[in-house]
Amino acid sequence: MKIYKIATIPGDGIGKEVVPAGQQVLEALAAGSRGFGFAFQNFDWGGDFYRAHGVMMPADGLDALRPMDAILFGSAGDPHIPDHITLWGLRLKICQGFDQYANVRPTRILPGIDGPLKRCGPKDLDWVIVRENSEGEYSGVGGRVHQGHPIEAATDVSIMTRAGVERIMRYAFKLAQSRPRKLLTVVTKSNAQRHAMVMWDEIAVQISKEFPDVTWDKELVDACTARMVNRPATLDTIVATNLHADILSDLAAALAGSLGIAPTGNIDPERRYPSMFEPIHGSAFDIMGQGLANPVGTFWSVVMLLEHLGEAAAAQQVMAAIERVTADPTLHTRDLGGRATTAQVTQAVCRLLAD
DSSP: OEEEEEEEEEESTTHHHHHHHHHHHHHHHHTTOOSEEEEEEEOOOSHHHHHHHSSSSOTTHHHHHTTOSEEEEEEOOOTTSOHHHHIIIIIHHHHHHTTOOEEEEEEEOOTTOOOSOTTOOGGGOEEEEEEEOSSEEEEEEEEEESTTSTTOEEEEEEEOOHHHHHHHHHHHHHHHHHSTTOEEEEEEOTTTOOSHHHHHHHHHHHHHTTOTTOEEEEEEHHHHHHHHHHOGGGOSEEEEOHHHHHHHHHHHHHHTTOGGGOEEEEEOTTOSSOEEEEESSOOOGGGTTTTOOOOHHHHHHHHHHHHHHTOHHHHHHHHHHHHHHHTOGGGOOGGGTOOOOHHHHHHHHHHHHHO
16 A cells, blocks of 8 residues: 655644644544555744744754655744744745645635635636746845935845746646646736836747647736726636745635635645645644634645645545535634634535535
8 A cells, every 4th residue: 555655844823733634634534444544743933933943944954854755744834933934934944845836726706705806606616826936026135224324225136047937837837738628827017117028928928839639818916906806707727926925816716705725835836846735825823723723724734735635535535525614604614704613624625525
């Protein structure tokens, strides 16, 4: 029997509640004699680790993760620690250290969830956002000088390389090609950012020639926000830079009903390193420890994890269980207007997997 090695990193806030819930779902799945199992190793990295050791994760943390088949991550963020420390010290350290250059975020309206776009049906909002995850606006290049003085200055430099843009464009075109509509929107801001974003546009044109069966268009990022609201059915697969896709994917999750249901995968398409899967909702310290966290985003991330491992049938079973649970209003958590707890939703999904 195949045993997959899964690293669990709950991180901060409600990550400590939803990641164990995700592990329960995987354990319930494996208990059904499906020919595979899981060996979990938990890593207590995050804000508490920082308070004890001065770093978000150990210096040799990547070496500990390297043998894993996949990583299930919760969240990074602590109100008592500056955001740039929590992000760069944990999540981005893993993403960049393992060159997980494709951040993939599916979005659709699940059964039973009332999205804010009243004229939008489930078939009108079925997107995948591909986020360049290794460079761009989050390259970490820049600095500060003359701190504390009137002449203080700070820079953050967006770095885009031809190799980095080519590989994310090629990944996005391939993903669009695999979907029924074969439709891709390339998000840009080349009207104002006239160097790197112009190169981004030029490379999109070049890569598009490799995929003549994919219909594609270009949209300025500000116009894309309006298009997502006013004409959602015209979008399918979307590719954007690190910052642009970060913002657009949160808008997409809100339009689908809640950030609590949205998943993401940080993918190394070449499979040199383990890929990492996580909900996008963040640490949400305001509801931490109250049993209010929606675990659906984590469960959908588990679906992506299973797909990445090649367990497509198991992934479909988990997705079907998620959809049956969201279709029941009595199992909606507070973010969806209900009163169900994290544990109740988790138990419901596990029961369905056990049937």
